[in-house]
Amino acid sequence: MARAATTSDVFNAIAEPQRRDILVLLRGGERPVTELAQQLGMTQPGASKHLRVLREVGLVRDRKAGKQRLYGLDARGMRPVHEWIGGFEQFWNESFDRLDAYVQDLKQTQEK
Amino acid sequence: MARAATTSDVFNAIAEPQRRDILVLLRGGERPVTELAQQLGMTQPGASKHLRVLREVGLVRDRKAGKQRLYGLDARGMRPVHEWIGGFEQFWNESFDRLDAYVQDLKQTQEK
DNA sequence: TTGACGCATGCCTATATCGGTATACGATAT
DNA sequence: ATATCGTATACCGATATAGGCATGCGTCAA
Numbered sequence: 001m002a003r004a005a006t007t008s009d010v011f012n013a014i015a016e017p018q019r020r021d022i023l024v025l026l027r028g029g030e031r032p033v034t035e036l037a038q039q040l041g042m043t044q045p046g047a048s049k050h051l052r053v054l055r056e057v058g059l060v061r062d063r064k065a066g067k068q069r070l071y072g073l074d075a076r077g078m079r080p081v082h083e084w085i086g087g088f089e090q091f092w093n094e095s096f097d098r099l100d101a102y103v104q105d106l107k108q109t110q111e112k
Numbered sequence: 113m114a115r116a117a118t119t120s121d122v123f124n125a126i127a128e129p130q131r132r133d134i135l136v137l138l139r140g141g142e143r144p145v146t147e148l149a150q151q152l153g154m155t156q157p158g159a160s161k162h163l164r165v166l167r168e169v170g171l172v173r174d175r176k177a178g179k180q181r182l183y184g185l186d187a188r189g190m191r192p193v194h195e196w197i198g199g200f201e202q203f204w205n206e207s208f209d210r211l212d213a214y215v216q217d218l219k220q221t222q223e224k
Numbered sequence: 225t226t227g228a229c230g231c232a233t234g235c236c237t238a239t240a241t242c243g244g245t246a247t248a249c250g251a252t253a254t
Numbered sequence: 255a256t257a258t259c260g261t262a263t264a265c266c267g268a269t270a271t272a273g274g275c276a277t278g279c280g281t282c283a284a
Contacts, residue, residue: 015127016272020196027203033231046273048232067230067281075203082197084132089194091139091187128242145261158243160262179251179260 010077013057018042019050023059026073033069122189125169130154131162135171138185145181 014020021040025031037047051071054060058077062069126132133152137143149159163183166172170189174181 009127011129011132012127015121015124017123018272020123023200027200034229043274044231045233045275049272052232064281069231073200073203075200078197078200079204082194082201085190085194085197088135088139088185088187088190091185092191130242146259155244156261157245157263161242164262176251179258181261 008056010057010059010081013053013059014078014081016050016053018046019054022047022050022054023073023075026060026071030063030070030072032065033071036071120168122169122171122193125165125171126190126193128162128165130158131166134159134162134166135185135187138172138183142175142182142184144177145183148183 014023018040022036025036025039033047033051034044036051037044040047042050051060051062055062055071059074060071061074062071064070126135130152134148137148137151145159145163146156148163149156152159154162163172163174167174167183171186172183173186174183176182
């Protein structure tokens with residue numbers, strides 16, 4: 001078979017470092033494509049493509065403003081990710097019996 | 113050029129649905145590869161490959177147990193993701209001036 | 225109308241997976 | 255030593271990107 005589709009999946013959309021950078025920039029407010037491209041050191045077509053992916057998963061919205069097209073953040077789409085990750089929160093705070101046991105075990109089983 | 117490397121990047125590791133499923137299962141405790149593969153309806157080699165990725169980014173740990181190899185969750189690696197997403201939390205709760213303005217604008221600009 | 229500017233797309237290449245199958249490896253049991 | 259079980263890997267095929275370049279389209283100014 002092949003790879004899983006990336007678009008239309010928020011988890012995949014934010015898996016790209018450059019797309020994360022775009023989202024961070026957009027926290028500061030709407031920005032035109034060219035400005036984003038410039039600030040992130042990427043080509044205009046490159047920025048447009050990433051923005052397209054972000055738009056398709058609903059993380060950004062765009063509106064026309066004269067010749068420009070302003071992109072703005074719509075962070076609501078990140079909620080599912082936040083919730084999914086939140087389901088693991090207790091696991092990184094507690095010092096697990098299981099984890100402890102594991103660590104103890106490592107000292108002996110360690111293949112190095 | 114090409115695609116960005118997926119391994120050694122937690123964001124990419126959890127971008128794969130099956131890998132997320134594995135992580136969820138592991139919240140219930142350590143599991144041998146075969147059991148994971150079976151419960152998730154994937155082949156054993158398939159499970160092993162995903163586990164390898166998860167191991168490389170530090171989300172799971174393994175230890176030998178006789179003939180078996182038990183995989184356990186190490187959720188600490190998810191913290192960076194949680195924190196990054198958390199940086200957007202205020203943006204999905206507030207009803208933005210910017211977002212409001214945008215919505216208003218949509219009603220007119222809407223290209224449909 | 226003609227230009228210039230801002231963006232989106234199409235096309236093309238290289239590459240990183242994902243999945244499946246076959247197989248090699250390590251450990252336990254006979 | 256040999257067979258068997260549990261896993262990890264090698265190999266292969268199909269495909270979805272990420273990026274770069276060229277180009278098309280829409281908007282505003284002269």
